[in-house]
Amino acid sequence: MRVLCTVTGSRSHIHALRPLARALADAGHDVLIATTADLAHASAATAGPAHVLGAVGLENAIGAGPRVVACLPDLQAFIRDSGRSPGPPGRAGEDPWPPFILDMLAGTTDTAWPALLAVAEGWRPDVIVRDGMDLAGILVAERLGVPHLSMPSGTANVLPPASVLSALNRLRAAAGLPACDDPRSVAPCGRIDYVPEHYSFACHRIPALRYRQPLDRDPAAVLPAWVTGAAPGRPLVYAAIGSTAREVASGHKPSPAREVAATDEPSPAREVAAAHGPSSGFPHPERALRALIEGLSLLPCTAVVATGGVPLGDIRAAPHVHLAEWVPQPLLLECADLFVTHGGYNSVREAMRTATPMVVLPLFGDQPHNARRVAALRLGCQAGGQSGEAVAAACRAVLSDRSVQGVARAARLAMLTLPGVEQVVADLERLVRER
Incomplete structure (x- = not known):
C-alpha cells in the first residue's frame, strides 16, 4: 500500500x-x-x-x-x-x-x-x-x-x-x-x-x-538536571506559548493592548481583545510570554517556561522561574503538576495523555476554541487575560481544585481505552x- x-x-x-x-x-x-x-x-x-x-x-x-x-x-x-x-x-x-x-x-x-x-x-x-x-x-x-x-x-x-x-x-x-x-x-x-x-x-x-494519543518521546531527550533540585512541596508548573507564535506574528504590527480582568467571562470577543487589543490583529508573543513569566513569578512553585525563541526584552523572572528556549515537552508533562499553555491542539492532547491539568492562554487560530473546550470539560481553565495577575489567579484556581486533577485522570483513563x-x-x- x-x-x-x-x-x-x-x-x-x-x-x-x-x-x-x-x-x-x-x-x-x-x-x-x-x-x-x-x-x-x-x-x-x-x-x-x-x-x-x-x-x-x-x-x-x-x-x-x-x-x-x-x-x-x-x-x-x-x-x-x-x-x-x-x-x-x-x-x-x-x-x-x-x-x-x-x-x-x-x-x-x-x-x-x-x-x-x-x-x-x-x-x-x-x-x-x-x-x-x-x-x-x-x-x-x-x-x-x-x-x-x-x-x-x-x-x-x-x-x-x-x-x-x-x-x-x-x-x-x-x-x-x-x-x-x-x-x-x-x-x-x-x-x-x-x-x-x-x-x-x-x-x-x-x-x-x-x-x-501516542507518548511521542524523543529517545535522546532528557530533562535538565536542576529539575531534581526543585523545592519539595512546591508544585512544578510548565509553561509554553507554542512554536509558531513568533513566526505567525512577524510582519504584522501589534494592536494596542487592552487588559481583561480575571473575573471577566471568557468569550470569543474578549479573547480577541485580550490577545490582540480592541482593533484585533495578530498575536503578541512577547506580551503572552511576559504574562506567563510575571504570573508564575507570583506563585510559590517551581516553574519552567519554554520561550519558543521569543525575545525576552526587559522581562525578568523570579529565581524559581527557569527559562529555556526549548524543553522536551512530553517528558516534562509526565512530572508537571500544571501546564500553562497557548492551547494548541497537539499540546492539549499531550497534557490529556499525562493527566496534567491546564491553564490556557490562547493566542490565535483554534486556540480560543480549545481554551473554551478545556474549561467546559473541566480539564483546567482559561486565563482571564494576558496579564501576570490573570495568569497567577488562574494557576492558583486550578492547583487548589482537586476535582480538576480527578477529571484529568479520568480523561487519561478514557484515552487509554x-x-x-x-x-x-x-x-x-x-x-x-x-x-
Missing part, C-alpha cells in the same frame, strides 16, 4: 503524523510525506529513517522508511505576505478566526494543488492522509479517485464542514473537478483523532478513527480494500 501524507502549518503537526507514519512503514507500506521546505528536514528527522527527495523520479522512491518531499507552500509565509488579519469579532461575538483560517487555506491551495498533484501522479498513492490544514489533498484525492482522511487537527476541529464545502467547491471548479452539495464530501471517509469521543474538541460530527496508533495499518488497509 502506498500512503501519501501531507504536513503543513507547524512542527506540532509533524508530531501528530510521526507515530502513524512509522507504524505504516514498519508494517511494510510505502510512505511519502509531502510538506513545506521549512518542515521538510524536520519531517525527515522525526519520521524515523527517511530520505528527502526532489519532485522528480518519485515512482522509483520505494523502500524502507518514510520519504519526504518539499512541494507545499509555506502557510505562515502566505499569511504574513497577505497583510491580512482576522479582523474584529463578528455578530454576537462570533470567533473571527475560523473564517480567516479558511480564507488563508483556500488562498494557498491555488499553489499547493498543482504541486501536490504532480507529486501524487508520480507516486500513485492508494490513500492520502492529509494535514487538517491541507485542502489540496482533498482535490488530489478526488482527481485520482483515492480515499483520504485528515490527521488530528485543531483547524479541522473548528471549521464547519458547510463552510469548508463552499470554499472547496470554488477550488474544485478552478481545478476542473465536479462540485458537490454534500458537506460530508469534505471528509467522506472520516478523519483521524487521538482523543475519545466524549472528550472531542471537534465542533462537528464527522466520524473519526480514534487512537490513543483507545487502540494504539498501530491499529491505523489495518484500518487503512481495509479502507483501500473496500474502495
Whole structure:
C-alpha cells in the first residue's frame, strides 16, 4: 500500500503524523510525506529513517522508511505576505478566526494543488492522509479517485464542514473537478483523532478513527538536571506559548493592548481583545510570554517556561522561574503538576495523555476554541487575560481544585481505552480494500 501524507502549518503537526507514519512503514507500506521546505528536514528527522527527495523520479522512491518531499507552500509565509488579519469579532461575538483560517487555506491551495498533484501522479498513492490544514489533498484525492482522511487537527476541529464545502467547491471548479452539495464530501471517509469521543474538541460530527494519543518521546531527550533540585512541596508548573507564535506574528504590527480582568467571562470577543487589543490583529508573543513569566513569578512553585525563541526584552523572572528556549515537552508533562499553555491542539492532547491539568492562554487560530473546550470539560481553565495577575489567579484556581486533577485522570483513563496508533495499518488497509 502506498500512503501519501501531507504536513503543513507547524512542527506540532509533524508530531501528530510521526507515530502513524512509522507504524505504516514498519508494517511494510510505502510512505511519502509531502510538506513545506521549512518542515521538510524536520519531517525527515522525526519520521524515523527517511530520505528527502526532489519532485522528480518519485515512482522509483520505494523502500524502507518514510520519504519526504518539499512541494507545499509555506502557510505562515502566505499569511504574513497577505497583510491580512482576522479582523474584529463578528455578530454576537462570533470567533473571527475560523473564517480567516479558511480564507488563508483556500488562498494557498491555488499553489499547493498543482504541486501536490504532480507529486501524487508520480507516486500513485492508494490513500492520502492529509494535514487538517491541507485542502489540496482533498482535490488530489478526488482527481485520482483515492480515499483520504485528515490527521488530528485543531483547524479541522473548528471549521464547519458547510463552510469548508463552499470554499472547496470554488477550488474544485478552478481545478476542473465536479462540485458537490454534500458537506460530508469534505471528509467522506472520516478523519483521524487521538482523543475519545466524549472528550472531542471537534465542533462537528464527522466520524473519526480514534487512537490513543501516542507518548511521542524523543529517545535522546532528557530533562535538565536542576529539575531534581526543585523545592519539595512546591508544585512544578510548565509553561509554553507554542512554536509558531513568533513566526505567525512577524510582519504584522501589534494592536494596542487592552487588559481583561480575571473575573471577566471568557468569550470569543474578549479573547480577541485580550490577545490582540480592541482593533484585533495578530498575536503578541512577547506580551503572552511576559504574562506567563510575571504570573508564575507570583506563585510559590517551581516553574519552567519554554520561550519558543521569543525575545525576552526587559522581562525578568523570579529565581524559581527557569527559562529555556526549548524543553522536551512530553517528558516534562509526565512530572508537571500544571501546564500553562497557548492551547494548541497537539499540546492539549499531550497534557490529556499525562493527566496534567491546564491553564490556557490562547493566542490565535483554534486556540480560543480549545481554551473554551478545556474549561467546559473541566480539564483546567482559561486565563482571564494576558496579564501576570490573570495568569497567577488562574494557576492558583486550578492547583487548589482537586476535582480538576480527578477529571484529568479520568480523561487519561478514557484515552487509554483507545487502540494504539498501530491499529491505523489495518484500518487503512481495509479502507483501500473496500474502495
